[in-house]
Each structure stands twice: as C-alpha cells, then as structure tokens.
Amino acid sequence: MNYQLAIQIIVLIVYIITLTLFVRTYHKTQQALQWWSGRQSLKLFLEAEKIRDDLLQESFTIRRSLELLPEDNLELSVNKTQECLRKIDNFHQSLAHLSDRLFPAYLQDSLPLAIQYLLEPWVTSYPHIYFHVDLPTSWRHEPAERSLIVLRTLEELLRISLPEVLTQISIYVRLEQQADICKLMVQITYPDISTLVFYKNLPDFQFLCESFKFLTSGKCFCYSKNLSVTCYFYW
Numbered sequence: 594m595n596y597q598l599a600i601q602i603i604v605l606i607v608y609i610i611t612l613t614l615f616v617r618t619y620h621k622t623q624q625a626l627q628w629w630s631g632r633q634s635l636k637l638f639l640e641a642e643k644i645r646d647d648l649l650q651e652s653f654t655i656r657r658s659l660e661l662l663p664e665d666n667l668e669l670s671v672n673k674t675q676e677c678l679r680k681i682d683n684f685h686q687s688l689a690h691l692s693d694r695l696f697p698a699y700l701q702d703s704l705p706l707a708i709q710y711l712l713e714p715w716v717t718s719y720p721h722i723y724f725h726v727d728l729p730t731s732w733r734h735e736p737a738e739r740s741l742i743v744l745r746t747l748e749e750l751l752r753i754s755l756p757e758v759l760t761q762i763s764i765y766v767r768l769e770q771q772a773d774i775c776k777l778m779v780q781i782t783y784p785d786i787s788t789l790v791f792y793k794n795l796p797d798f799q800f801l802c803e804s805f806k807f808l809t810s811g812k813c814f815c816y817s818k819n820l821s822v823t824c825y826f827y828w
Contacts, residue, residue: 625803632749640694648687655680697744704732704740705768711744712766715751721759727767733775739828742808743777746801746826753797754781754822756788777826786820793817798824
C-alpha cells in the first residue's frame with residue numbers, strides 16, 4: 594500500500610513539474626510572439642505614416658502642379674517640364690523604396706543578395722560602425738516567407754543592438770550552409786564593458802531568439818565573450 598502510494602506521489606510530482614515547465618515555456622513563447630508582433634506592427638505603422646506624410650503629399654503636389662498649368666498654352670516651358678519630371682521621378686523612387694521595405698528586393702531569388710541589400714542603408718547611415726559581411730555567392734531555394742523571417746530577425750537584431758549615440762562598434766555578419774542546415778551568425782563588438790552589459794541584458798534578445806525558434810522551427814543561441822555579443826541562428 595505504501596509502495597503504491599509512493600508511486601502515485603512520484604507520478605503526481607512528475608506531472609506537476611511537467612505542467613509547470615509547459616506553462617513557463619508557453620508563457621515565454623507568448624511573450625516573445627507578442628514582442629515580435631508589436632515590432633512588426635510598429636514597422637507597418639511607421640510605413641503608413643511615411644505614406645501619409647510623404648507619398649500622398651507628393652502626389653497631391655504633382656496633381657496641383659498639373660492643374661495649375663495654363664490650359665491655353667500647349668507649349669510648356671522647359672523648366673516646367675523638367676520640374677514635373679523631377680517630381681514624378683522622386684515619387685517613383687519613393688514607391689520603389691516602399692515596395693522594397695514591405696517585401697525586400699531579391700528575397701525570392703537569393704537570401705544573400707537580400708541581406709546585402711538590407712545592410713546597405715545601415716552602412717550608409719552609420720559610417721562610424723564597421724561592417725564586415727561574409728555572404729555566399731549561391732544559395733539554396735527556400736520559401737520566401739522563411740527568408741523574410743530571417744531577414745526581419747537580422748533587422749530587429751541590429752535595431753535592438755546599436756546605441757543611438759555615435760559609438761565605435763564593429764559588426765560581423767556571416768551566412769553559410771552546411772548540408773541541410775543554414776546558419777546566420779551576427780557578432781557585435783562594443784567599445785567598453787558597460788555598453789556590452791547593458792545591451793546583452795536586454796530582454797529583447799531573448800524575445801528575438803524565442804520568436805525566431807517558433808516561427809522557423811529552428812534554433813538560436815546568443816552568448817557574450819570579451820566585448821562581443823554573438824548570436825547564431827539555425828534553420
């Protein structure tokens with residue numbers, strides 16, 4: 594009788610521990626996905642604001658310029674013509690940039706090219722940051738939705754890892770494929786230990802890893818050594 598009771602107690606303890614671990618994992622995943630959803634929603638909101646403030650205003654300006662042209666003068670001046678062409682070219686370029694931000698260029702054809710295209714504005718906007726990028730020339734075909742998650746993960750990692758103040762930082766990005774496993778490595782080296790400690794302890798790192806693992810059925814590991822934080826993403 595005591596033996597059966599002991600077995601029941603052990604089974605109950607194992608059940609409680611398993612349930613507790615499940616609840617904790619579920620809660621952690623839920624927090625991570627809420628974080629991911631919030632970041633993507635914010636991105637869409639900012640894009641909508643750019644459309645309202647820039648594209649719609651630009652289209653209105655072009656329309657008004659055309660409306661104000663004299664109807665009885667069929668020979669437009671060279672300046673007027675060039676001005677309209679310039680506005681239309683700017684409008685077209687803004688639409689192209691918007692299209693690339695919503696669904697990055699080259700994503701369906703080549704993930705390495707999409708990553709290179711993603712990093713170009715970062716290299717231009719942050720000249721004080723040293724970027725070293727190691728990308729393969731060829732890549733396997735994979736679903737665009739998964740490549741998009743990888744690309745968004747890299748983008749979010751850069752956003753949460755870079756200080757707003759001008760600080761000397763180096764970033765190393767490497768993409769490689771081993772058999773059927775793909776790996777993205779991002780190493781960020783900070784100038785001092787205090788900056789490193791601040792950023793590596795941000796909960797966003799954990800949220801980003803958990804979101805990536807759930808959305809890609811992959812793996813993610815981040816660790817710090819010396820003045821660097823290194824993140825590995827496998828899928």
